[in-house]
Amino acid sequence: MQFHSSVTDEGMRIAKIRTVRRRRAIQAAVATGLVAMVVATVPRGLTAQDQHGRTCGNSTLQGDYGFIVGGIRGAGPGLTESFVGTGLRTYDGHGNFTHVDSSHGQLTGAAQDREAFGTYEVNANCTGTARMTVPGLPFPVESSFVIVDRGAQVNEAVMSPQPNLVTAIARRQ
DSSP states (O other): OHHHHHHHHHHHHHHHHHHHHHHHHHHHHHHHHHHHHHHHHSOTTOOHHHHTTOOOOGGGSEEEEEEEEEEEEEEETTEEEEEEEEEEEEEESSSEEEEEEEEEETTTEEEEEEEEEEEEEEOTTSEEEEEEEOTTOSSOEEEEEEEEGGGTEEEEEEEESTTOEEEEEEEEO
């Protein structure tokens, strides 16, 4: 009889452990489901920055930003060239900027202290667009950018005109 009793006691202990494990698994599943429902109901427009009370606007970009640029640009009808450059862009915080750069192209050689000006628009999610007018060019240069490090850095890519493949990284001075 004693043998049967210890087997029964052991079986009951295992059954209790399984019950506790099932309860914990159910609790974890319910908690996971609740988290999933909350995540699904958060508005799609919120970004990590918005959740921390930070949003961007034109005033996020204000002051002087030094930059380095490189890529491929148009060098005449049907021609492109690799180039590098440095410069300074000054944002006014209201959607306008001035720009001065120096660059060296594979075909066109060096150009120093070339001035330009333009407008920009910053979205609440810290992305934006810029449109730059370079005296002597028959078209504007349009770019997309993202602001990082709370406005201390701007990463930018030229979108138009084609066939430009140009990126710039700017840091606030």
